[in-house]
Amino acid sequence: MSVALLFDLLLAAALLWCSWRALAAPTLQRAVVLFIVFGLLMTLAWARLAAPDIALAEAGIGAGLTGALLLDALGALRRRGGTGEKA
Numbered sequence: 001m002s003v004a005l006l007f008d009l010l011l012a013a014a015l016l017w018c019s020w021r022a023l024a025a026p027t028l029q030r031a032v033v034l035f036i037v038f039g040l041l042m043t044l045a046w047a048r049l050a051a052p053d054i055a056l057a058e059a060g061i062g063a064g065l066t067g068a069l070l071l072d073a074l075g076a077l078r079r080r081g082g083t084g085e086k087a
Contacts, residue, residue, distance in 0.1 A: 003053075007048075008048060011041065011044060011045055011048065012045075014041055015038065015041050015042065015045065018037055018038045018041055019038055019081055021032035021034050022035050022038055024078065028074055028077075029074060030069045030072055032039060032067065032074055035066075035070065036067035038065050039058060039059070039062040039063030039066070040059065040063050042058050042063075043055045043058045043059040043062075043063065044054075046058055054087060071078075
């Protein structure tokens, strides 16, 4: 088994694990952080697939901008008196 194949399998497993944990996270803050991590792992996956333009878009929009907006929305929810947690 080559090192590249081992890395690709590890990356695929990390993507599956991260997506599952983001969906099953007990708190919204943890879900948002896992969403950002998932976006960064997707950036690596697109780079491995030789698609640098999509990797840059995923890093900038998927992980960066969307993650920042979700963190800001979570902060606004907490400032308004909501806990941002499941009841």
